[in-house]
Amino acid sequence: MPQTIVFDVNETLLDLGALDPVFERLFGDAGARREWFAQVLQSAMTVTLTGRYEDFSAVGAAALSMVAQRRGVTLERAGRQDIAAGMRRLPPHPEVADALARLRDAGFPLVALTNSAPEVMRDQLAHAGLSPLLDAMHSVDAARALKPARAVYDTAARLIGERPAALTMVAAHGWDIAGAMSAGWQGAFIARPGQVPEALFPAPTIIAADLAEAADALIARG
Known part of the structure; x- marks a missing residue:
């Protein structure tokens, strides 16, 4: 799997x-x-x-x-x-929809995990046209904590029904990757302009310039 x-x-x-x-x-x-x-x-x-x-x-x-x-x-x-x-009406980055579609076609379950409140999350992803590409969408509201609190990643793992080692967090924020990896997840860092990984934590499993490059690396890794 x-x-x-x-x-x-x-x-x-x-x-x-x-x-x-x-x-x-x-x-x-x-x-x-x-x-x-x-x-x-x-x-x-x-x-x-x-x-x-x-x-x-x-x-x-x-x-x-x-x-x-x-x-x-x-x-x-x-x-x-x-x-x-x-x-609530933010557009997706240009490469995002195609990268998600390729990951989905490759058999990866795809989930969103955001600090946004549930109703905001639903509006955001629906407006961006990304909801149909995702298998599930989770807000930190379920954990009553904000990322990168450990409770967020532990709660998400429970809701997704996977052990932490079977989860890869993809984020353009070093602190999000650090939080997920500290909870036992893998991490794929997206180096959007101005963003760098957290220097005090282990290096992300994958570092990519954008989601297209991250998708290539995830698919190659299998």
Whole structure:
């Protein structure tokens, strides 16, 4: 039986760059989008390390307030709603659909595992046209923790019905790969622009420039 391939969603499958025009309009700087998502991840880590659980959408909204305060920008409700709606309508990276189809044709079970809330996850993957290519979709909400908490990967393994060694996490975030590998999974790191593996952890099983290259490596490995 081939490995079950588990995909992170935001930045790994879906392109957050589609939000740049919204941030350009609201902040006068498209770069605020990267600052915002970095703050989202920092706040998510803070919540996780302090033993709390917050819906990822709430984390995103709080991070947006922090960036606005830092930049001296007043955000109206409509602008906040535009960003929240945009998160549900992100396009996939260009190579993603074909790579998923090739992995599926090669017999790999394909699963999504995201920090996004269940309803956001469903909207994201449906809008991107990726839902039919996936065998299952899981949110961290089932574990009541955010990645890279160990509970997320242990809960996902239980829901998928596989032992950790039979699972490969595919992500464009070094911390996600580190979390999965620390839980006994394999890891395939997607080196999207600006992303590098975590230096303090073992090297990912696979390092690829994009999902097409990762699919080649996974298929070759079998």
